[in-house]
Amino acid sequence: MKRSLISACLDQVDKKVKVAGWVNSLRSHGQVSFIDLRDRSGLIQVFVPQKLNNLKNESVISITGTVKARQAKNYNPSLPTGKIEILADKVEVLSLASDLPFDIQKPDLSVSLPVMLDYRAASLRHAKTRHIFEVQATITQVFRQFLLERDFTEFHAPTLVATATEGGSQVFGVDYFDYRAFLAQSPQFYKQIMVSIFERVFTVSHAYRAEPSVTTRHLTEYVGLDAEMGFIDSWKDVYLMADSLVKAIFKTVADRHADILAEYQVAVPKTASVTPVVKLSEAQEIIFKRTKRDIRGQPDMDPEGEREICRWAEEKHGSQMVFITHFPTKKRPWYTAPDPSSPDETLSFDLIACGVEWITGGQRINNYKTLVSNIKKMGANPKDFYIPYLQAFEYGMPPEGGFCLGLERITQNILGLENVRQATLYPRDMERIDARLSQIGHKISSKKAKK
Amino acid sequence: MKRSLISACLDQVDKKVKVAGWVNSLRSHGQVSFIDLRDRSGLIQVFVPQKLNNLKNESVISITGTVKARQAKNYNPSLPTGKIEILADKVEVLSLASDLPFDIQKPDLSVSLPVMLDYRAASLRHAKTRHIFEVQATITQVFRQFLLERDFTEFHAPTLVATATEGGSQVFGVDYFDYRAFLAQSPQFYKQIMVSIFERVFTVSHAYRAEPSVTTRHLTEYVGLDAEMGFIDSWKDVYLMADSLVKAIFKTVADRHADILAEYQVAVPKTASVTPVVKLSEAQEIIFKRTKRDIRGQPDMDPEGEREICRWAEEKHGSQMVFITHFPTKKRPWYTAPDPSSPDETLSFDLIACGVEWITGGQRINNYKTLVSNIKKMGANPKDFYIPYLQAFEYGMPPEGGFCLGLERITQNILGLENVRQATLYPRDMERIDARLSQIGHKISSKKAKK
Numbered sequence: 066m067k068r069s070l071i072s073a074c075l076d077q078v079d080k081k082v083k084v085a086g087w088v089n090s091l092r093s094h095g096q097v098s099f100i101d102l103r104d105r106s107g108l109i110q111v112f113v114p115q116k117l118n119n120l121k122n123e124s125v126i127s128i129t130g131t132v133k134a135r136q137a138k139n140y141n142p143s144l145p146t147g148k149i150e151i152l153a154d155k156v157e158v159l160s161l162a163s164d165l166p167f168d169i170q171k172p173d174l175s176v177s178l179p180v181m182l183d184y185r186a187a188s189l190r191h192a193k194t195r196h197i198f199e200v201q202a203t204i205t206q207v208f209r210q211f212l213l214e215r216d217f218t219e220f221h222a223p224t225l226v227a228t229a230t231e232g233g234s235q236v237f238g239v240d241y242f243d244y245r246a247f248l249a250q251s252p253q254f255y256k257q258i259m260v261s262i263f264e265r266v267f268t269v270s271h272a273y274r275a276e277p278s279v280t281t282r283h284l285t286e287y288v289g290l291d292a293e294m295g296f297i298d299s300w301k302d303v304y305l306m307a308d309s310l311v312k313a314i315f316k317t318v319a320d321r322h323a324d325i326l327a328e329y330q331v332a333v334p335k336t337a338s339v340t341p342v343v344k345l346s347e348a349q350e351i352i353f354k355r356t357k358r359d360i361r362g363q364p365d366m367d368p369e370g371e372r373e374i375c376r377w378a379e380e381k382h383g384s385q386m387v388f389i390t391h392f393p394t395k396k397r398p399w400y401t402a403p404d405p406s407s408p409d410e411t412l413s414f415d416l417i418a419c420g421v422e423w424i425t426g427g428q429r430i431n432n433y434k435t436l437v438s439n440i441k442k443m444g445a446n447p448k449d450f451y452i453p454y455l456q457a458f459e460y461g462m463p464p465e466g467g468f469c470l471g472l473e474r475i476t477q478n479i480l481g482l483e484n485v486r487q488a489t490l491y492p493r494d495m496e497r498i499d500a501r502l503s504q505i506g507h508k509i510s511s512k513k514a515k516k
Numbered sequence: 517m518k519r520s521l522i523s524a525c526l527d528q529v530d531k532k533v534k535v536a537g538w539v540n541s542l543r544s545h546g547q548v549s550f551i552d553l554r555d556r557s558g559l560i561q562v563f564v565p566q567k568l569n570n571l572k573n574e575s576v577i578s579i580t581g582t583v584k585a586r587q588a589k590n591y592n593p594s595l596p597t598g599k600i601e602i603l604a605d606k607v608e609v610l611s612l613a614s615d616l617p618f619d620i621q622k623p624d625l626s627v628s629l630p631v632m633l634d635y636r637a638a639s640l641r642h643a644k645t646r647h648i649f650e651v652q653a654t655i656t657q658v659f660r661q662f663l664l665e666r667d668f669t670e671f672h673a674p675t676l677v678a679t680a681t682e683g684g685s686q687v688f689g690v691d692y693f694d695y696r697a698f699l700a701q702s703p704q705f706y707k708q709i710m711v712s713i714f715e716r717v718f719t720v721s722h723a724y725r726a727e728p729s730v731t732t733r734h735l736t737e738y739v740g741l742d743a744e745m746g747f748i749d750s751w752k753d754v755y756l757m758a759d760s761l762v763k764a765i766f767k768t769v770a771d772r773h774a775d776i777l778a779e780y781q782v783a784v785p786k787t788a789s790v791t792p793v794v795k796l797s798e799a800q801e802i803i804f805k806r807t808k809r810d811i812r813g814q815p816d817m818d819p820e821g822e823r824e825i826c827r828w829a830e831e832k833h834g835s836q837m838v839f840i841t842h843f844p845t846k847k848r849p850w851y852t853a854p855d856p857s858s859p860d861e862t863l864s865f866d867l868i869a870c871g872v873e874w875i876t877g878g879q880r881i882n883n884y885k886t887l888v889s890n891i892k893k894m895g896a897n898p899k900d901f902y903i904p905y906l907q908a909f910e911y912g913m914p915p916e917g918g919f920c921l922g923l924e925r926i927t928q929n930i931l932g933l934e935n936v937r938q939a940t941l942y943p944r945d946m947e948r949i950d951a952r953l954s955q956i957g958h959k960i961s962s963k964k965a966k967k
Contacts, residue, residue, distance in 0.1 A: 068747055085747050087912055104747070105667065105715040123912040160882055162912035186908035189713045198713075202670045216556065219653045221739045221923070223942045224675075224722055225688075227949040227956055237676075238691045239699065241736075242728065242946050244957035248690065255942065262640045262649075264556040271675055271722060277693065285692075288672045296519055296536050296555070431611055452951040453942060457637035461538055461574040461613035472672070491674045491706065491904060495693050498678040500903040505678055506695035 066129065072106035074149060077132045084109065084151065085127040085159065087190075090170060091120055102128065102151075110141070110150040122170075123162035123190065129155040172328075178484060183500070185491060196325040197488055200318055201476045205269060207317045208290045208470070211310050217292060218263040222252030222270050228449050235275045237285075248273035251469065252291050257400075257429060258457040260295040260465045267292040269472075279495050281484040284473060286493045293467030300402065300412040300428035303466035304388055307416060307424050308340050311386070311470075318479060331481040334418040337384035344391040344410070348374045364396040372420035386418035399439040402428035402466070412466070421478055426468025433458040517580065523557035525600060528583045535560065535602065536578040536610065538641075541621060542571055553579065553602075561592070561601040573621075574613035574641065580606040623779075629935060634951070636942060647776040648939055651769060652927045656720060658768045659741045659921070662761050668743060669714040673703030673721050679900050686726045688736075699724035702920065707744040708851075708880060709908040711916045718743040720923075730945050732935040735924060737944045744918030751853065751863040751879035754917035755839055758867060758875050759791050762837070762921075769930060782932045785869040788835035795842040795861070799825045815847040823871035837869035850890040853879035853917070863917070872929055877919025884909040 066083040074082055086104035093099075093116055100111040111128050120126070130153040141147030166184045167176050169191040174181065181188045188194055209219065229236040229247045237248040252270045259266040272289045292310075297303060315333035319326065326332060343351065349361040352373045360370050366389060378387035391410040394403050401411045413427030430436055436458055437447045447455060476488035486492040491499055498506075517534040525533055537555035544550075544567055551562040562579050571577070581604040592598030617635045618627050620642040625632065632639040639645055660670065680687040680698045688699040703721045710717040723740045743761075748754060766784035770777065777783060794802070800812045803824045811821050817840060829838035842861035845854050852862045864878030881887055887909055888898045898906060927939035937943040942950055949957075 068749060085914065125912045125914045159914055160884075160909070160912045163884075163910045165911060183903070184907065185904060186709055186712060187911055190911070195713055198671060199669065201672075205670060205672075206664070213657070218650065219656060220649060220941060221652075221722075223737055223944055223949075225724070225737050225944050225949060227951065227953070240689045240960065241949070241953075241957075242726070243959055244949075244953045245960050246949055246957075258637055259941075261637060262646055269720070271672075273676070275693070286674055286676050298519060433611075433614075449956075452634070452956075453636060456635065458611070459614045460616060460638055460641070461576045461611045463536065463576045463610055490671060490710075493674055493676050498674075498676055498692070498695075498697055500678065502678070502692075502695045505900075505903075506692075506697075508694055509691065509696050 068127070070106040071102065071104045071109045071146060074109060074132045074151065075146060078134050078149060080132055081129070082132055082151065083127060083129045084111075086125070088120060088122050088124045088126060088162075090122060091117060093117060100126075100128075100153075102126070107146060108144055109146040110144075111153050112150055113153045113156055115156075117156070119161070120158070121162045121164060123165060123187075124158060125160040125162075127157040127159055128153045129157075178486060179501075182486065182492065182497060185499070189490070193328055194487075196322075196328065197476060197480060197482070198490060200322050200325055200480060201472060201488065203318055203321055204314055204475060204479075205288075205290070205472060207314045208310065209267065209269070211313045212265070212267045212292055215265065215306070217265040217267045217294070218259075220255075220259050220263070220266050220268050222249070222255035222268050222291075224249045224252075224271055224273070237273050237275045250274055251289060253398075253400075253469075254454045256291050256293040256467060257462075257465065258453060260293050260467075261457045261460065261462050264295040264463070265293070277495055281486075282474070284485060284489060284492055284494060287474075287489075288472040290470040290472055290475075291467065292469075293465060295463035295465040297428065297464050297466055300466055303426055303428060303468060304342070304390070304414045304416075307414075307426055307468045308388070311416060311418075311424060312336050314475070315479075325480075329480045331479070333479060334385040335379065335383065336386060337382050339382075340384055340386055340388060340416075341378050341382045342388040342390060342414075343374070345389055345393075346391065346410075348387075348389050351377055364393045366415075366417070368420070371417050371422065375417055375420050386416060386423070388414045388416055390414045397427070399443055400429050400436060402430050414468075419478070423475055423478055424468050424470050426466065428464070428466035431458065431462040431464050433462075519578070521557040522553065522555045522560045522597060525560060525583045525602065526597060529585050529600060530582065532580070532582055533602065534578060534580045535562075537576070539571060539573050539575045539577060539613075541573060542568060544568065551577075551579075551604075553577070558597060559595055560597040561595075562604050563601055564604045564607055566607075568607070570612070571609070572613045572615060574616060574638075575609060576611040576613075578608040578610055579604045580608075629937060630952075633937065633943065633948060636950070640941065644779055645938075647773075647779065648927060648931060648933070649941060651773050651776055651931060652923060652939065654769055654772055655765055655926060655930075656739075656741070656923060658765045659761065660718065660720070662764045663716070663718045663743055666716065666757070668716040668718045668745070669710075671706075671710050671714070671717050671719050673700070673706035673719050673742075675700045675703075675722055675724070688724050688726045701725055702740060703742050704849075704851075704920075705905045707742050707918060708913075708916065709904060711744050711746040711918075712908045712911065712913050715746040715914070716744070728946055730947055732937075733925070735936060735940060735943055735945060738925075738940075739923040741921040741923055741926075742918065743920075744916060746914035746916040748879065748915050748917055751917055754877055754879060754919060755793070755841070755865045755867075758865075758877055758919045759839070762867060762869075762875060763787050765926070766930075776931075780931045782930070784930060785836040786830065786834065787837060788833050790833075791835055791837055791839060791867075792829045792833045793839040793841060793865075794825070796840055796844075797842065797861075799838075799840050802828055815844045817866075817868070819871070822868050822873065826868055826871050837867060837874070839865045839867055841865045848878070850894055851880050851887060853881050865919075870929070874926055874929055875919050875921050877917065879915070879917035882909065882913040882915050884913075 069082045086102045089101040089103040098113040098117045130151045174191040226249045239246040397411045404410045416424040440447045473488045520533045537553045540552040540554040549564040549568045581602045625642040690697040848862045855861045867875040891898045924939045
């Protein structure tokens with residue numbers, strides 16, 4: 066007999082079915098038992114006319130039985146299958162579970178982060194935790210679908226790179242046969258190159274940052290959603306694309322996962338048809354006027370500034386998100402396009418929503434000679450950037466720009482999670498790769514680590 | 517004025533347009549010039565009533581002008597836009613190109629592989645080369661869409677791992693702060709764990725193999741298309757899913773890219789409604805009977821055997837693809853499920869088509885104690901596998917199995933490319949990360965390399 070999904074039992078009253086799943090919970094009353102069985106489609110109550118010993122929660126079983134309508138007084142309004150149950154003929158154990166380290170039945174998984182991660186195979190089964198990754202899968206899908214519909218081509222950027230070009234100190238070194246290689250900090254160079262091939266491209270790619278700090282917002286390995294587009298008429302094309310994309314993500318998440326948003330007691334950020342766009346210097350001025358807190362002249366927003374400018378955007382424009390633009394040329398990477406009318410500022414933007422950064426992007430320099438000159442200015446050798454990067458510009462590159470979203474970060478932001486690790490299946494940081502490194506790691510000599 | 521795509525000019529006869537793209541070719545006749553302009557949508561001829569000096573091929577330009585119908589005698593049947601051209605009012609140069617290292621106009625890019633890779637930003641612009649990656653993008657899309665429609669959940673597996681669990685010799689080491697980490701050779705463990713959370717999962721993930729050999733079929737970094745499914749009624753569910761998936765890929769590639777398949781003078785493999793399934797030992801017997809070549813008792817097929825069994829499958833079953841199953845338990849990984857009726861053979865399969873392997877997969881062991889015992893049998897310590905892997909089995913794991921396709925390999929196979937590097941944007945091997953390592957690499961001491 067073929068297995069049916071639990072959700073399909075609703076149409077099978079008085080019929081024989083075979084269902085299979087995890088024992089979500091088990092209650093024995095004398096010689097009979099009630100199982101709440103869980104599969105990917107939902108939960109159903111199973112009545113078993115026998116005592117079930119040693120069947121711990123999360124054990125995997127298969128049930129053959131008959132779907133029965135419950136009496137009205139026994140309806141369970143909290144379950145979509147609450148008006149039916151299965152009367153089991155046969156219970157087959159497919160995999161016995163050991164005792165769980167904590168209770169995963171409660172609406173909230175109230176364990177510390179280290180415990181949650183030490184027992185990740187258990188914590189991920191907790192419904193509210195699992196839902197985080199359903200939202201995350203949707204975000205990735207919307208990202209791709211939105212861009213495919215706009216003629217973007219998907220590509221795969223390599224992550225093993227030959228030089229630590231984007232910033233030497235925070236890069237992981239790899240022993241690559243007799244050579245030293247590095248893990249890419251982003252697919253930035255490759256997505257720009259790809260503009261010279263396909264005009265509009267995107268990639269969902271792993272990126273690595275050797276940041277020697279353990280904060281709530283940093284991972285050493287993360288998934289980047291990167292897009293880049295050529296033949297822009299103006300850099301506005303870039304932030305308007307990012308704006309439409311993020312609104313599409315919000316809309317689909319709100320439509321498809323209303324129940325999960327309710328469970329997390331959050332709503333997607335409120336947007337306006339026109340998202341406000343303010344220069345960094347203007348934003349600092351606005352904040353000064355509103356709060357007397359003076360961050361004017363700073364090269365970036367601070368967290369309190371990000372929160373305040375979002376309050377302003379909501380009050381003045383009915384939008385909980387706002388683009389901050391024109392970050393100083395000195396503080397943005399050397400390939401960022403300066404504003405021709407104000408060369409100390411760049412055509413760059415951050416999308417801030419509900420007080421935190423969601424997207425970063427901007428126009429890039431597409432002129433080969435300017436790039437060579439900028440590389441020299443920072444004291445590096447253009448030869449180190451020729452293959453694969455500068456070569457693409459030497460053969461003709463359209464005006465272009467792009468943006469990037471951190472997948473775990475955007476998931477964290479949408480669900481209002483305290484720590485980005487909650488939005489990461491198996492987070493990596495300085496102290497942990499699955500298990501705690503202090504417990505399982507192969508320590509390398511400090512001399513070697515410094516190389 | 518907003519840029520129009522070249523393909524949209526067909527509806528714009530006698531209207532003003534602005535188009536932008538690359539100079540695919542330029543012919544000057546006295547004081548007038550003809551440009552073949554290329555953008556992501558196609559090519560169009562542009563007539564410029566002036567001489568254009570110093571405008572090399574691949575330069576990026578913007579043209580403002582009027583779309584004109586050509587006289588019938590000037591139709592170009594080889595172009596979709598061959599009945600129109602643009603009479604340019606204004607030519608704006610957006611990016612000047614240098615001389616290309618080779619001619620990218622010819623139908624075939626006849627340069628050696630090292631030259632193709634040394635000048636990858638140029639070779640990727642060659643139309644036939646670019647098309648490889650259009651097919652590749654389609655393969656990835658079909659893989660995901662097919663599985664999403666069948667209730668699979670997408671997840672992202674980490675690639676930094678703490679132990680070289682799958683095979684110590686071919687793994688890259690990473691300096692991870694004060695510890696030693698490794699690059700994952702596959703998302704195998706994580707996709708199995710995810711079965712315990714979502715039942716059916718897939719991931720498009722980078723994987724790394726430190727194979728110290730330079731062949732036409734191996735890359736050190738590749739993209740794996742991995743799927744895994746729980747609650748299988750039998751391992752047949754797994755290979756039948758792989759079978760339907762690969763047929764869906766063939767169908768979409770054939771429908772969407774008929775022109776590219778014609779350009780490569782290939783067809784997707786011929787399939788039958790029921791793909792033949794033969795055990796390894798049966799396949800070897802068939803080969804012996806047909807050819808008198810005796811590979812009976814060998815633990816795997818050899819390349820000639822793979823070709824011969826495909827010839828047999830086509831002759832007997834009208835299918836150019838065939839599943840080879842029941843590889844020896846000794847030769848498959850320790851987590852592979854043995855056949856209960858013949859424990860020296862595994863419930864594993866390879867899909868062979870047109871003489872080469874396309875997919876590998878099988879049922880896995882879902883019993884915690886059996887896994888622990890198998891780990892001990894190979895002389896390893898189960899503790900090293902507990903987090904993250906064994907933990908998921910300790911808490912209840914359904915019967916499950918899965919399969920994997922190498923994205924570059926399947927692209928190579930479909931287009932009949934000689935070398936897998938042709939199907940890789942920026943291939944990595946022992947000798948090259950973009951540039952040749954002997955030219956740019958940071959050589960590490962042999963002492964360190966041996967660690």
